[in-house]
Amino acid sequence: MSFIKHTEEENIISICESQSTYEKWRQLIQEKCDFDIDHLSIYELTLSEISGTIMSLGPLNQSSGRLLPSSGSSFVVLKQKDEDVMTALDILCLNQCEKTYDENSSEFQNFRIKTEEEFYRGGKVKWWNFYFCDKDKEKPFVKRDKYENVKKMIRSRLRDSNNMCVLLNLFHNPGCGGTTLAMHVMWDLRQEFRCAVLKDNALPKKEVAIQVRMLMKLESEKPYPVLLLVDDSKETETPRDLVNWIHKAGVEDSLNINVDDTQNCKVVILNCVRSHSPKEQYRQFNPTQSQYITASLTLEEQKEFEKKLKELKETHEKPENFYSFMIMKSNFDKQYIDDLARNTLENFDFSTKAAQLFAFLALLNTYVAESEISLSLCEDFFGMKMIRWQEESVLDRMKPYSNLLIMDTVEEWGGYKGIRILHHSIASACLEELERSCYLKISDIAAAILHCDLFFSAGVVKHRLMLSVQQMLIERQRKKDGDEREPFSPLINTIHSQQGRQTVQEIFAKASSRFVTSASIPQALARYLYINERDFPEALKWAEKAKNIKENPYTFDTIGQVHKSNLKTNINREKQETSHNPEDLDTNIKIADNAIRAFKRAQELANTQDEPDEEAAEVESEDYPRKSYNVYGYVGVLEIAFLVFEILSRLPFFDESDPQKKKYFQSFFKRVIPITRVYKTDNELNNRYVEIIKEREPFLLSLKTEVKETFELLDFYFTYIKGNNSEFDSKNRWTVCGHFKKYLTLFCTAPEEKKKERQSNPNLNLKIDIEEKRQLLEE
Incomplete structure (x- = not known):
């Protein structure tokens, strides 16, 4: 004192x-x-917050460390040891890029010109690009039309949502600036959130969640909200897994957080979803939690790009050669892009190494987002001597195509350098030009890649290329109107339309010999053969090969799907035939038995598989979201059972349209009378039918019990997911409800019996309820 x-x-x-x-x-x-x-x-305020705030007030030329926002408008220092622990996150700091260079030096000016040129040519946006524009207020970064919408969406969900973690989606066309927009918004919100970009979407979600929670609480007693960017996502499902893990991590921390701090205890995930129909996907989601941008500029945006071109002409040489920028400035004008491809590919000769490599890149960059071929692999392809070559040497070898190429650093694979075409639309236009003027089909290019031994030898960067090639063959786009995907990848669709089955099968067969440990290639070929060609024996051969490589719910489901499609085809054919062959019945029951075995095995594996492996999640699934495999085996069993009921109900002595014969049908499946005691006309045809049914009696009689138990399981499942079901689960439920309605018609005669079954399965009455309400309205 x-x-x-x-x-x-x-x-x-x-x-x-x-x-x-x-x-x-x-x-x-x-x-x-x-x-x-x-x-x-x-x-x-903690001492760390006070220290960070004081450091932020230091001289302009003195480094203050990397700063993060904290409570009470204070700052904390992001220490290197903490950043080294959060390996999954690329953390954006408040003072990102500051005090790195002497900004009056020629070194800084040259660095700025080079960085801007790289971006406007077609390189990935860097935090520096926003920093430069912030420093030069008269030359701001071009804001897309949806910039304010995305910003408001993020702020409103932080303010209004009661959830600890919120998932927001930004749907965008490839190459239209979706990632750039998201990073621009993040840059401008870095004082309101602790911001980070997820480096690799394949990282374990539990580990990412732990690191996000660490970032939220770092050097501060009070948590601070986090904005996490998940980029290059193809789905909305996978980030939901991350949301769940963040919730779990939050629950574990909740005992240590004051009630007053819960508002700040939030994570907002901005999920950039690459889509070929962003507007349609946006419409399927809550508009307060989604936005979209397309490859189309508003008039105001076009004016901003015109203004930016004038600015670039003041500081850069030939900005007209910044092709990615010029594509956007032209409002993605197809004629401009086609002319660029035509002029560059004049005198193209596929027999040269440079032309081959460029064609490979055109194919990969058209069909696989963010794909490239490593610099070292390109050097090996050209047979360069093992000495220190300058990076530009490969681009020199690639002339006259190098003006359409750029070198990127691939951070998530150890920071190696890779070469790609500047823009998705340029790659696509080049493929079209090669086919038009050089008569080079995409199947020729795909085959050439698959026959290149160099690309499939051991090595990390080669492994990434192999994944891209595999993805190109099997990854399917979502349909515009829902959760389901197209039957085949865009590449396979194109080859099929141009050249048909033989070429498709040759491509898949060669790919299967390259990817010997991957079940997804033979699985995809099996799907192609049973869906497009109706060649069920050959489809089954490839489906079995996939299963032998890897037993999981997806490979067994494919086997079941082959059998189901075979059975449906047989039924439709037999409906058109005037004469009937009992041997068809025997064949169909065998097919049904095999199908049910496959679907049951798929369900068993789904029940025991807590977390599907990454490969299965990415490429081996059918048309269904991963979590729908919780019940899809059950649905498959139901579908096959009702196909069998349909087949038997059309037999002369089980004819569903005849009340008496329908009673025989019910009595047989209820085990009241054996097949030998069912009344029928004594003839050779009926006697052979009876022989076949008797041989298959154990399988057939098990069906009704199986169906009843499956309905009970699914009724419970639809209760469990109520209010949280995907569009696919809704379709699943609609299918199951249709079968339940048919079940009541087939096996329940008395009104009391129907009422009891309906009360036992309240969630399966959807179709029946709709029909009853329609009848009431008609009355």
């Missing part, structure tokens, strides 16, 4: 982390010294 009495009070600042301790200290000073220290006090 004597120190305070003999010192000017205005020269002393009191710092206290605890408000309660501060109040006691303040009262003591008031009583002893008759002085209120409130206006000279700092409290409710």
Whole structure:
């Protein structure tokens, strides 16, 4: 106290982390010294927050460390040891890019020109691009039309949502600036959130969630909201897994968080979803949690790009050669892009190494987003000597095509350098030009890649190329109107339409010999053969090969699908025939038995598989979201069972349209009478039918019990997912409800019996309820 009495009070600042301790200290000073220290006090901030705030006030030329926002408009320092732990996150700091260079130096000016040129040519956007524009307010970064919408969406969900973690989707066409828009918004919100980009979408979601929670609480007693960018996503399902893990991590932390801090205890995930129909996908989601942008500029955006071109002409040489920028400035004008491809590919000669490599890149970059071929692999392809070559040497070898190429650093694979075509639309236009003027079909290019031994030898960067080739062959786009996917990849669809089955099968067969441990290639060929060609024996051969490589729900489901399609085809054919062959019945029951075995095995594996492996999640699924495999085996069993019921109900002595014969049908399946006692006309045809049914009696009689038990399981499942089901689950339910309606018609005669079954399965009455309401309205 004597120190305070003999010192000017205005020269002393009191710092206290605890408000309660501060109040006691303040009262003591008031009583002893008759002085209120409130206006000279700092409290409710940690020492880390105070230290970070003071460091942020340092001289312009002095590094203050990497800063993050914290409570009470303070800052904390992101220490290197903490950043090294959060390996999954590329963290954006408040003072990102600051005090790195002497900004008056020629070195900085050259760096700026090179970085801007790289971006406007077609390179990935960097935080530097936004920093440069912030520094030069007269030359702002071009804002897309949806910039404010995305910003407002993020802020409103932070303010209004009661959930700890919120998932927001930004759907965008490839190459239209979706990622750039998301990063631009993130840059401008870095004071309101602790911002980070997920480096690799394949990282374990539990580990990512732990690191996100660490970022939220870093160096601060009070949590601070986090904005996480998930880029290059093809789905909305996978980020939901991350949301769940963040919720789990939050629940574990909740005991240590004050009720007053829950508003800040939030994570907003901005999920950039690449889509060929962004507007249609956007319409399927809650508009308060989604936005979209397309490859089409508004008039205002076009004016901004015109203005930016004039600015670039002041500082850069030949900005007209910044092709990605010029494509956007032209509003993605197809004629401009086609002319660019035509002029570049004049005198194209596929026999040269440069032309071959360019064609490979055109194919990969058209069909696989963010694909490239590593610089080292390109050097090997050209047979360059094992000495230190300059990076430009490969691009020199690629002339005259190098003006359409760019070198990227692939961070998530160890930071190697890769070469790709500047823009997705340029790659696509080049493929079209090669076919038009050089008569080079995409199947020729695909075959050439698959026959190149160099690309399939061991090595990390080669492994990434192999994944891209595999993805090109099997990855299917979502349909515009829902969760389901197209039957085949765009590449396979194109080859099929141009050249047909033989070429498709040759491509798949060669790919299967290259990807010997991958079940997805033979599985995709099996799907092609049974869907497009109705060649069920050959389809089954490839489906079995896939299963032998890897037994999982997806490979067994494909086997079941082959059998189901075979059975449906047989039924439709037999309906058209005037004469009937009992051997068809025997064949169909065998097919049905095999199908049910496959679907049951798929369901067993789905029940025991907690987390599907990454490959299965990405490429081996059928048309269904991963979580729908929880029940899809059951649905497959139901579908086959009702196909069998349909087949038997058309037999002369089980004819469903005849009430008496329908009773025989019911009595047989209820095990009241054996097949030998069913009344029928005594003839050779009926006797053979009876022989076949008797041989298959154990399988056939098990069907009704199986169906009843499956309905009970699915009724429980639809209760469980109520209010949280996907579009596919809704379709699943609609299918199951249709079968339940048919079940009541087939096996329940008395009204009381129907009523009892309906009460036992309340979630399966959807179709029946709709029909009853329609009848009431008609009355």
